[in-house]
Amino acid sequence: xxxxxxxxxxxxxxxxxxxxxxxxxxxxxxxxxxxxxxxxxxxxxxxxxxxxxxxxxxxxxxxxxxxxxxxxxxxxxxxxxxxxxxxxxxxxxxxxxxxxxxxxxxxxxxxxxxxxxxxxxxxxxxxxxxxxxxxxxxxxxxxxxxxxxxxxxxxxxxxxxxxxxxxxxxxxxxxxxxxxxxxxxxxxxxxxxxxxxxxxxxxxxx
Ligand code: VGL
Ligand code: ZN
Numbered sequence: 137x138x139x140x141x142x143x144x145x146x147x148x149x150x151x152x153x154x155x156x157x158x159x160x161x162x163x164x165x166x167x168x169x170x171x172x173x174x175x176x177x178x179x180x181x182x183x184x185x186x187x188x189x190x191x192x193x194x195x196x197x198x199x200x201x202x203x204x205x206x207x208x209x210x211x212x213x214x215x216x217x218x219x220x221x222x223x224x225x226x227x228x229x230x231x232x233x234x235x236x237x238x239x240x241x242x243x244x245x246x247x248x249x250x251x252x253x254x255x256x257x258x259x260x261x262x263x264x265x266x267x268x269x270x271x272x273x274x275x276x277x278x279x280x281x282x283x284x285x286x287x288x289x290x291x292x293x294x295x296x297x298x299x300x301x302x303x304x305x306x307x308x309x310x311x312x313x314x315x316x317x318x319x320x321x322x323x324x325x326x327x328x329x330x331x332x333x334x335x336x337x338x339x340x341x342x
Contacts, residue, residue, distance in 0.1 A: 139176040139274035141253060141265075141295075142167045143281025143288050145231050146181055148217040148224035155217040157282045159310045164230045166308040166336045167280060171235035173339060176272045178265065179233070180253040182218035182287070183225060183241035190249045191216045201314055207248040209257050212314065218243070237272075240265045252290035254298065266298055276301040278339070280308025285318040292331045302331045305339070 148154040150161050171177045187194065189206045191214060198204055198213045205211060218225040227233060240263050242250040250256040254265050269277070277300045279292045288309050296302040304326060311319035323333065 137175050137273040138173075138276045138278065139178065139269055139272065140170060140174040141277060141279045141281070141291060142171075142177065142179045142231070142236070143253060143279060143291055144180055144182050144218075144283070145228050145281055146218055146224065147226055147228060148182075149282040150228055153217070154215050154224050155312075157310045157312055160282050161228065161230070163280060163282065163308045163310060164228050166305065168230070168232045168235070170278070170280070170305065170308070170336055170339060171232060174278070176238075176269065176274050177236050178238045178240055178253075178268070179227065179231070179236045180240045180242060180265075180281070180287070180291070181225065181227065182243050183220050184218050184243045185246050186216075186219050188219075188243065188246050188249075190214045190243075207256075207258055207260075209248070211249060211257075220244075238268055240268070251287045252294040253287070254291065254294040257290075269300070274300070276303070278303045278305055278334070280305040280336075282310055284309040284311035285314075285322040286312060289322045289326060292326050293329055296326075296329050296331050303334050304331055305336050306333050307335050307337075
């Protein structure tokens, strides 16, 4: 069975949001077009408490984009974003939620970040996404959303590592590109891990 994972299509990652991803709004129509093709559609959301350790407000001596340590792991310092129950954390209004079967929240522990929709960055705690997909009989996963170089990448790599056949819908993703070239490097990293790339028109045309 085929599952579609829509990664973090939330206001704060859209142009004008707190952690804007260039062209992020352009992937929502791709999500809406593909969702009807799938038995199982999951929308993930970055769902941080206001005191999350990845926020610049927790590191008065650091600037956004600089590195720190969180839970013993290298951590990029981010602007305050996707705080639970705020407008910024809500899904983009244009996303057709009627096609979404399940919402998976991540990044809820203030002491560790979670780019992957399956596990926190230390692989310490599972979000429940794997169990959900297996119960639904999903063995092939298509991933799209924001951002290519963070949550999409780590979600796809974990999916592959968990044994799912994993495809990333390239035109359904956009990246942060903290450093130019991060998106291309992420695509290479995913390919090297046997994550396959596909374009939405290839799925829609069949
Ligand atoms: C993300 C940075 C911080 C993402 C989430 O969704 O890719 N990036 N939190
Ligand atoms: Zn976040």
